[in-house]
Each structure stands twice: as structure tokens, then as C-alpha cells.
Amino acid sequence: MSDKWIFLNDRFVKKEEAVVSVYDHGFLYGDGVFEGIRMYSGNVFRLDDHIKRLYESAHSIMLEIPYTKEELNQLIVETLKKNELHDAYIRVVISRGVGDLGLSPFTCHNPGVIIIAEPLALFPKELYESGIEVVSVPSRRNRSDVLSPKVKSLNYLNNILVKIEASLAGASEALMMNDQGYIAEGSGDNVFIIKDGIIKTPPGYIGALEGITRNVIIELAKQQGFDIREDVFTRHDVYTADEVFLTGTAAEVIAVVKVDGRKIGDGQPGEVTKQLLTGFRNAVTKDGTKVYETSHIQVS
Ligand code: PMP
Numbered sequence: 001m002s003d004k005w006i007f008l009n010d011r012f013v014k015k016e017e018a019v020v021s022v023y024d025h026g027f028l029y030g031d032g033v034f035e036g037i038r039m040y041s042g043n044v045f046r047l048d049d050h051i052k053r054l055y056e057s058a059h060s061i062m063l064e065i066p067y068t069k070e071e072l073n074q075l076i077v078e079t080l081k082k083n084e085l086h087d088a089y090i091r092v093v094i095s096r097g098v099g100d101l102g103l104s105p106f107t108c109h110n111p112g113v114i115i116i117a118e119p120l121a122l123f124p125k126e127l128y129e130s131g132i133e134v135v136s137v138p139s140r141r142n143r144s145d146v147l148s149p150k151v152k153s154l155n156y157l158n159n160i161l162v163k164i165e166a167s168l169a170g171a172s173e174a175l176m177m178n179d180q181g182y183i184a185e186g187s188g189d190n191v192f193i194i195k196d197g198i199i200k201t202p203p204g205y206i207g208a209l210e211g212i213t214r215n216v217i218i219e220l221a222k223q224q225g226f227d228i229r230e231d232v233f234t235r236h237d238v239y240t241a242d243e244v245f246l247t248g249t250a251a252e253v254i255a256v257v258k259v260d261g262r263k264i265g266d267g268q269p270g271e272v273t274k275q276l277l278t279g280f281r282n283a284v285t286k287d288g289t290k291v292y293e294t295s296h297i298q299v300s
Contacts, residue, residue: 005082007075007115012082018114025108026095030155032112033057036249037090038120039080039291040284044090047073047289049212057151058094065094066111073289079115080291089250091116095154123251127172128277131257131269134186134246136235137165137174141184141207149185149209163187173246175238175259178207182232189248190214191256193233193241194272200237203230213247213280216287220279226272235260243270253277 006018026032035050051069058065067075072092080088093114099107139161142149158176166174166187175191178184184207185191192201192214199221204210221228238244244256244264253276255269 004118005079007079007113009110009113012079018116020095020112020114021098023098023100024095024112025097025099025105026093026112026154028101029096029103030153030157031061031063031105031108032093032095032154033061033063033152034091034093034154035152037076037092038249038284039085039088039090039117040288042086042290042292043285043287044076044080044289044291045284046212046216046287047076049215050092053152053212054092054094057153060148060151061153062105063094063096063111066113072113075113076115076117077289077291079117083117085117085119086292087120088117089120093154123254128252128254129269131255131267132172132246133258134173134175134256135166135169135171135260136183136238137162137169137176139165139176141176141178143179144205144207149207150204152209159187173251173256175235176207177235182206182234183238184208185211186246186248186251189246189251189254191238192217192245192247193238194243194270195237195241197227199226199228199272200231200233201228202232206232211248213249213252216280216283217247217253217276220276220283224275224279239264241265243273245269245273245276253280 002015004015005012006015008018035054037050038045095112096105097108097111142158162174162176173186176184190211202208238259239262242265246254255273257264257267
């Protein structure tokens with residue numbers, strides 16, 4: 001049996017014993033919300049922002065999380081400590097809970113709470129140096145007036161279909177357009193373009209999640225004196241940009257050097273992207289919640 005501990009509903013259980021009912025509406029209908037969070041060197045990056053987004057998502061779908069924000073914060077910290085982690089990816093899932101086979105969430109009386117923390121599976125370091133290739137895909141982003149991208153729900157089928165299309169095209173990520181053909185985001189990341197010194201990222205209403213990494217990059221870019229705007233753009237604007245990059249909790253800040261076979265700029269990660277990645281890496285160990293009293297010195 002592994003020594004990995006998962007927080008499940010109201011207690012810690014071993015990974016092998018962390019199972020949920022087939023009647024859980026999170027499983028039956030994707031009815032629930034989640035967050036992906038990261039800890040860097042004992043620091044949970046922007047934990048409060050993630051918690052805020054989780055509670056807002058839950059409130060929007062009338063799902064009451066059975067813990068206060070402070071309690072959930074504490075449970076996340078305890079999960080990290082119990083698994084003796086210093087660098088980790090944390091997944092918090094709140095499901096509607098067990099009900100009957102009907103759609104109604106009102107048959108589910110106890111929301112499920114799951115916290116998983118695992119050692120970090122980083123993208124290969126080389127990808128941050130070389131940049132990645134992405135493709136635009138046929139599937140469109142869910143319309144934001146139908147299913148708001150601000151709700152980080154367990155229903156990720158839109159994103160999964162897009163991921164399949166990217167993989168079939170041999171690319172590591174996809175660019176999704178909305179129903180009007182404006183670029184919305186990646187399957188699990190936000191997108192930025194830079195042209196003539198102006199940095200742009202699509203506004204949330206286009207169909208983009210207002211990512212926490214995205215917000216950090218907007219703040220950083222402003223601090224560094226860049227002209228950064230939330231604005232709509234098309235595939236043509238992406239193809240002809242000087243630099244393109246993606247942001248996300250898992251992806252961090254990663255340069256895109258080719259889109260639909262078109263080289264971006266000179267085909268190398270651009271200077272502004274590199275500068276923002278450096279700024280981001282400096283922020284991640286400071287800007288958040290310290291899990292341990294004393295800082296952890298990594299011995300390699
Ligand atoms: N868009 C989507 C669809 C995502 O799933 C994610 C990952 N949470 C992001 C953007 C990036 O958001 P964040 O920076 O908060 O991880």
C-alpha cells in the first residue's frame with residue numbers, strides 16, 4: 001500500500017482507499033467544481049485566489065462547500081504536510097455528492113470534498129527553452145452566455161475534445177476559438193500575444209477562464225511598464241504576432257513558437273516572454289501561503 005494520503009469528505013484515507021460512489025453526481029453528470037493549485041518550495045502560490053475562485057464557482061452553481069474558506073485552507077495545508085510535500089500540484093474537487101439517478105442536485109445532500117496533492121510533474125525543462133507548437137482546432141469554446149467559463153466546473157468535455165484534436169494533429173496544446181472565431185484560450189491555459197510592444201489576452205467574456213496565472217502576468221507586465229490589454233484577436237493576429245505564450249498553473253508561462261505551421265517571430269521564445277517567465281518564477285516562492293514554519297532547503 002502506498003503512503004499517499006488523500007483527504008476525502010471528512011478524513012484522510014490512503015490513496016488506494018480513496019474511492020467515491022457511482023451515484024455521486026460529480027461522476028454521473030460532471031456536477032461539481034474544482035481547482036488546480038501549486039506549491040513551490042513550501043509556498044502555496046496564490047492559495048487565497050484559488051479558494052476565492054472555488055467558492056465563487058460553487059456559489060454560482062448553488063453548491064454549498066461544507067467547510068469555511070479558512071477550514072478548507074487548513075485542510076489543504078494539512079494534506080501537503082501529511083504527504084511531506086514541498087513542491088506539489090494540488091487538486092481540490094467539490095462534487096455535488098451522492099444522489100439518485102435523476103439530474104436534480106436536490107437529491108444530493110452531502111457534497112463530496114477531495115484534496116489530492118502529488119509531487120510535481122513538471123513539463124520537461126527543454127520545452128521552456130525551445131517553446132512549443134500549438135494548433136487551432138475545429139471545436140469551439142462553449143459559449144460564455146451558456147456555460148460561463150468563470151465557473152471552473154467538473155464538466156471539461158469541451159476542453160477534452162479540444163485536447164484530442166490537438167493530439168491528433170501532433171501538437172501539445174490547442175488554441176480554441178469562440179463561436180465568432182475569436183481566440184479564447186488553450187485547452188487548459190490562457191493565451192497572450194505580443195505585437196509591436198503591446199501585450200494582449202482575450203477578455204473573459206470571449207470564453208476564457210480568468211486564470212490566476214493570467215492575472216499574475218497582467219500584474220507583472222504592468223509593474224514592468226508594458227502596455228497590456230484585454231482585447232479580442234483572431235488567428236491572423238496570432239500568426240503575425242511577434243511573440244505568443246500560454247499561462248496556467250500547470251504550464252506556468254510557456255512560449256509558443258509555431259501555430260498551425262506558421263513560425264511565430266523568429267521561431268524562438270521571445271524576450272518579453274522570457275522576462276515575464278523570470279518574473280513569474282521569482283513570484284511563485286514568495287507570493288502565497290507558507291506551509292512550513294522554516295523554509296525548506298532542497299539538497300540536490
Ligand atoms: N483555462 C482553462 C480552461 C483552464 O483549465 C486553466 C487551468 N486552471 C487555465 C485557463 C489557467 O488558469 P490558472 O492560471 O488559474 O491555472
